[in-house]
Amino acid sequence: MSTESKDSLQKITNFGGNQCWLARRLRPSSEDELLSILERHDGATIRAAGSGHSWSGIVAHADIVLDMSAFNSVALINTNGQHLVRAGAGCRLQDLLDRLHAATDRTLPTLGAIKKQTISGAISTATHGSGRQSLSHFVVRVRAAVFTGSGGPEIREFDGGPELLAMRCGLGCTGIIVSVDLQTVPKYLVAETARRYDSIDQVIATFESNPLSTFTFSPYSWAFTAFERRAIARQPQSLPSRAKALAFRLYQLILIDTLFHLGVVGSRALGPAAVKFLQKHATKTLLTDVERVDNAEHVLTTQHDLFRHEEMELFVREADLSFVLRFLRAAVEFFSGDASTFPDELAARLRQANLATMLEGKHGSFVLHYPLFVRRILPEETLISMAAAADGPLYSVSIFTYDPPRQREPYYAFCLFVARALRTLVGARLHWGKHFPLSHSEIAVLYPELERFRAICRTHDPHGVLRNTYTARVLDLAPGKREDDRSAAA
Ligand SMILES: Cc1cc2nc3c(=O)[nH]c(=O)nc-3n(C[C@H](O)[C@H](O)[C@H](O)COP(=O)(O)OP(=O)(O)OC[C@H]3O[C@@H](n4cnc5c(N)ncnc54)[C@H](O)[C@@H]3O)c2cc1C
Numbered sequence: 364m365s366t367e368s369k370d371s372l373q374k375i376t377n378f379g380g381n382q383c384w385l386a387r388r389l390r391p392s393s394e395d396e397l398l399s400i401l402e403r404h405d406g407a408t409i410r411a412a413g414s415g416h417s418w419s420g421i422v423a424h425a426d427i428v429l430d431m432s433a434f435n436s437v438a439l440i441n442t443n444g445q446h447l448v449r450a451g452a453g454c455r456l457q458d459l460l461d462r463l464h465a466a467t468d469r470t471l472p473t474l475g476a477i478k479k480q481t482i483s484g485a486i487s488t489a490t491h492g493s494g495r496q497s498l499s500h501f502v503v504r505v506r507a508a509v510f511t512g513s514g515g516p517e518i519r520e521f522d523g524g525p526e527l528l529a530m531r532c533g534l535g536c537t538g539i540i541v542s543v544d545l546q547t548v549p550k551y552l553v554a555e556t557a558r559r560y561d562s563i564d565q566v567i568a569t570f571e572s573n574p575l576s577t578f579t580f581s582p583y584s585w586a587f588t589a590f591e592r593r594a595i596a597r598q599p600q601s602l603p604s605r606a607k608a609l610a611f612r613l614y615q616l617i618l619i620d621t622l623f624h625l626g627v628v629g630s631r632a633l634g635p636a637a638v639k640f641l642q643k644h645a646t647k648t649l650l651t652d653v654e655r656v657d658n659a660e661h662v663l664t665t666q667h668d669l670f671r672h673e674e675m676e677l678f679v680r681e682a683d684l685s686f687v688l689r690f691l692r693a694a695v696e697f698f699s700g701d702a703s704t705f706p707d708e709l710a711a712r713l714r715q716a717n718l719a720t721m722l723e724g725k726h727g728s729f730v731l732h733y734p735l736f737v738r739r740i741l742p743e744e745t746l747i748s749m750a751a752a753a754d755g756p757l758y759s760v761s762i763f764t765y766d767p768p769r770q771r772e773p774y775y776a777f778c779l780f781v782a783r784a785l786r787t788l789v790g791a792r793l794h795w796g797k798h799f800p801l802s803h804s805e806i807a808v809l810y811p812e813l814e815r816f817r818a819i820c821r822t823h824d825p826h827g828v829l830r831n832t833y834t835a836r837v838l839d840l841a842p843g844k845r846e847d848d849r850s851a852a853a
Contacts, residue, residue: 375428377415379673380768382423388412390430394518394541397508400429401516401539404828408842411539411829413484414455416477417796418673420833421488421534431483434541437462446547447503452483452540460660468597469547472501474663483540488796489532489748491759492663493738494575494592496750499531500743501546507538509823525746528812529819532748534795536820536829536840551594553662556654559646560587563685570739575663579734580688582695584643588651588734592662600656608657614650620666627765628670631732635699638732646734672733673771675778675798676761678740678749683789684758690788691735691760691781698777700727716787721780729773733763746812746819749792759794775800795837803839813838 372385387407391397401409410425422428434451437459441447446469450459456471457478463469473495480490482498491497504522507530511517518541521527529537553575560566566578566587575592600608623645630637655662679687693709696702703726704710713719737760742753750757762781764774779800785791786801792809793799807813820840824830827843835841 375412375415375423377417377422378668378671379418380671381418381673381771382420384424386425386428388428388430390433392433394508397429397539397541398516398518400427401508401510401828406843407828408831409539409828410535410831411452411483413453413481413487414479416480416484416668417488419796419799420831421796423831423833425831429539431481431539431541436542439463439466440544445503447544448547449504449542449544450482451542452481454482456480456482456485463547464550467547468550470550470659471498472546472548473498474660476665476667478660478664479668482543482545484796486531486543487533487535487540488794489743489745489750490796491738491740491750492575493577493740494570496741496743497532497745497748498545499745499748502527502531502543503546504544505530505538505540506542507540509538510825510828512825525812525815526819528744528746529816531745532751532795533820534747534834534838536824536834536838538823539829550597551659552597552600552656553592553659554595554654554656555590555592555662557649557651558589558591559651560589563587563688567681567684574739577736577738579646579736580691581646581734582642582692582699582731583639583701584646585692586646588646588649594659595656604656608655608661611655611657612661616666618648620669624670624765627732631765635730638730639699642732642734670765671768672763672765673768673774673798674761674763674794675782675800676749676759676794677782677785677791678757678759678794679785679789679791680753681756681758684737687758687760687785687789687791688735690785691762694777694781694784695731697722698725698727698729698773698780699731712788713784716784718780718784718787721783725776725780729777731762731777732765736761736763746816747795747810749794752811757792761797799833799837802836806837807839 373388376383407426409427410422411429412422431453435454436451438449440449473492475490475492486499489497489499506520508516521530566589569589569591573591573593578589626641630641693705740750740757743750745751782800830840830842
């Protein structure tokens with residue numbers, strides 16, 4: 364998150380460049396200082412900020428932004444045979460991994476695509492990778508500042524029951540996190556092989572023996588590329604295999620993270636024909652059917668943040684994935700102007716759900732310029748993370764734009780249509796930290812524990828201090844204390 368001073372207010376901008384506002388930025392250096400800031404809030408709204416890697420307005424438009432970077436300790440704790448790591452709220456994932464790896468032979472149970480987020484920011488929106496649950500699921504204790512019944516702040520620890528489940532993915536509304544205790548696992552290697560497939564059934568079948576896999580569905584060629592991944596126990600690697608692992612790291616950095624993304628940005632500037640050409644042919648240049656084995660951290664994460672972009676991510680059941688990808692293909696072809704209608708099967712369902720009118724004026728309005736990216740997330744023990752209380756693995760589908768922030772309206776219109784349609788047709792949930800065009804009235808039915816979560820937010824923050832326009836829109840938790848909050852909390 365970058366800041367720029369103007370008097371005591373600072374201009375705050377997130378990674379995607381799509382959230383920008385003026386706020387007071389305060390950096391407490393101790394728990395006492397944190398409590399004293401919360402005590403003096405005087406009606407102002409306060410949001411804790413991590414590293415600014417959320418695209419949704421989840422931190423935006425708060426009067427005070429808390430920078431928790433002074434809370435960056437890392438300590439190892441062994442309790443009841445459990446090997447835990449206690450990380451300060453503002454500790455970045457890369458720093459946490461480096462210190463954990465230097466001191467032990469253990470690592471984090473899962474990782475998302477990058478390691479720049481803070482641990483508290485990452486768990487607060489259920490940051491996930493593929494094949495396991497999100498980081499939130501592995502949180503066993505949270506130490507946080509919350510407001511007490513009388514309204515004054517105090518430090519409390521949560522290590523069980525619904526309160527822990529709420530804190531595991533608290534969207535910044537359940538208190539200001541000071542530290543997080545997380546499970547660790549023995550360090551492991553990951554074997555990865557890229558392979559091309561023609562059908563979704565073939566791709567889903569690969570998860571059986573390669574549970575950490577991800578895959579892409581490339582627009583315009585509509586080919587699947589699976590990055591088949593499985594964990595293997597750590598073992599000494601020979602010199603040639605270490606050299607191969609290093610060569611693959613360079614290949615990933617140069618060809619995929621840099622050249623492909625330069626191509627994406629360049630093709631956008633050249634126009635729809637260049638975009639479609641790149642998307643049709645780029646995956647053919649990938650090195651396929653060659654196995655790479657390296658430390659989990661290097662295979663699971665990328666330099667995906669080298670180029671500024673924005674993402675919306677939808678979570679759907681395995682039984683719906685095939686339909687969802689057919690639907691997305693039809694939507695991409697319609698919005699890009701390649702097809703003038705949706706296939707009959709889908710058009711009928713859109714009409715039945717009163718969604719067809721959303722397509723008026725949208726034909727040819729947006730050319731998707733990046734592959735759809737799919738991951739698999741296991742059911743989680745939380746109240747409202749995307750995979751909370753799921754009845755089986757969910758698949759997440761990410762939709763990216765590399766358009767500059769002021770040119771994203773066509774992308775947002777595409778996302779709104781897709782989010783609303785897939786919410787209605789298959790109950791798709793959205794990643795809380797990514798582009799989030801829906802409101803509380805549309806999403807409440809998707810989260811059986813949302814009311815319990817909202818009640819805990821009201822108990823920990825009875826004056827509605829830890830809220831903003833985002834929490835008002837998506838959680839129906841508006842800043843300040845309202846009549847309905849008071850009666851619900853009573
Ligand atoms: C390039 C890129 C790649 C990404 N890859 C993935 C991925 O692979 N998987 C995935 O799931 N997500 C991914 N994300 C999304 C990202 O992981 C989440 O949005 C995450 O929440 C960002 O963490 P942050 O530290 O930047 O926190 P912020 O975005 O600053 O804040 C996120 C939330 O955490 C809360 N918060 C932060 N600190 C505290 C605290 N001390 N106490 C209470 N609340 C707090 C904030 O109030 C807010 O509600 C990616 C984002 C980017 C930009």
